[in-house]
Amino acid sequence: MQQRRSEKWRKYPSDVLPVFVAEMDTVLAEPIRAALASAVEFSDSGYAARDALPDAYAAFAHRRWGWRPDPESIALMPDVARAVRTAIGLVSEPGDAVVINPPVYPPFFEWLSILRRTLVTVPLRAGRLDLDGLEAAFAAGARVYLLCNPQNPTGTVHTRDELAAVAALASRYGVRVVSDEIHAPLTFDSATFTPYLSVDARGFAAVSTSKAWNLAGLKAAMLVAGGDSVPLLERVDEDAMSSTGILGVIGSVAALESGEDWLDALRAELDANRRALGEALAPLGVGYAAPDATYLAWLDFRPLGLGDEPASVLLERGKIALMRGLDFGPEGAGFARFNFATSPDVMAEAVSRIASAL
Template identity: 50%
Template structure:
């Protein structure tokens, strides 16, 4: 595949567009969970205005009264075009896609297609907490395959997890997070090919959560799992939700590899009733016309990653931080600070900064926090200063 480099968009940095007074008027989870004196750098919402093409598409739909049920393949066509231009991937077949309510609910439906109650679902920890919650809720067993010390997939650990998952003759799935949340790791083509070989060897079906795929820094290459040798039997979930801040406009796409089309065809028809028609319109517009805005965001996030590294070196040198190549999330190892297994609680109560506790992320999460970088540089600076004041 030939990746198209990010372009200099000429658009202003959306992370610098909104002040705290404006943001605190929002009524979403990020801004209503904690009191106003708390800086919220936790849940995956960005402090940005929406891309103008998205606003225009949704506004036009509302003006027309186009608020019915979703139909057609415009979303899948927009994603296929985006994938071809952005990742050099021409293998996203529109006929092997299905609209689902969101990525996590879509992952649940894919896992149901390839496993049964009581079967194991392997995950690489530390990982996005809903992986545990949704898997156990549908009566599957979570099998942890921890990342290595370098925060990358450990093939030996993964193979052992696969072997145990199928040892009693049961089916198993691997819920792959790519790029990885919370570490920001971008899996290489070689790593994903190894995953595919192991999955084929042990008969494990791969379901890839690729929601953060558009949020990869220039210089790193996102590789769709379905594009690697052996990935033909995989299932993927993608969405414009994270990259364009559209979590409240529900819509995602399930994508089947060439050898998994029959599995996707068994998806219950009622699943397609969950996505929002306005969500489909918004996500399609983002993928089709929101690339300049995305490039400006990526440049701003890159600046914020560098800023965070500088701030930590100055104020909190005891924190270990490996800047990720993707997402707008930072995984911070706070164990040297002596704040216990859940430093997020200390930073919240003493510093008035809301971060995600590392504990719900599974093995490797104790003593860690996840910080949301998608905010104004001034807010990020104030947050780190408050965190440092906890240690004084």
């Protein structure tokens, strides 16, 4: 794996085991490899067109979740970051309040700063959405709610009832919901993923194949508008769509149309890993609740006296790089995020290093 040139394998010295960034130690699905090889063979490296990607996603969503968005409601984006920022820009102005639920994906904080929006936090409560807190924030004048579903870093999959309650509150107070659903295809059988737009026609969803099929570097994502929000897509900057990579589009279409068997095999391997990780960590006293989606584990080191930044202690003592809990908000003090999308041998070595550090 160290022959790879991605951030995961280049950020730290070679003696550090990296389990921090959301990148998997896996090989590409064969349909994706073949599609990309064909594109290179024919020098198909120009600008991306909408092509088949919106239709491929709509068909995949219907097969997977019983929900079929209109392909005409889908705009190409280079990544979910650009999709989320674009959606927030369509429905709010600088200074407007945007609600998030920490602990949450660190770039959420950065994106709102870039957009010059006012950050309002409604922390998760016992790992679930705080509906009372959301209502208070909405009633106080929030314009946008940036939802993470499935939740990163906890792996929580919000239920249909929770999302319906959010949609009702959003309608009552005139709030637009933007749902980051990048990890949705990685939902385990222990939960049921509900696309937010299946309960709210006024919202937006940011989606991509990049996490489930390990394609982050290929730069392709989509912004999906609920039926009532489709007219707003006419205001999307051409630059956002033209920045999408053609290899990302080609790889994503192959993933959605021909990569489901590979995805299901991957989910089975990740399911085994998330269970094995819990068994390995239990004797160490590390708090861990198996996620219902993603390949990310939110580890609680607070009982072990490692301070607010256990990732720094583990890096120094154990030569293992986890993601710092505080990056996910103040609620992450004493926590660290662990990526278990790797081989059983590497995961065992990672747990061994954590044990030695403790």
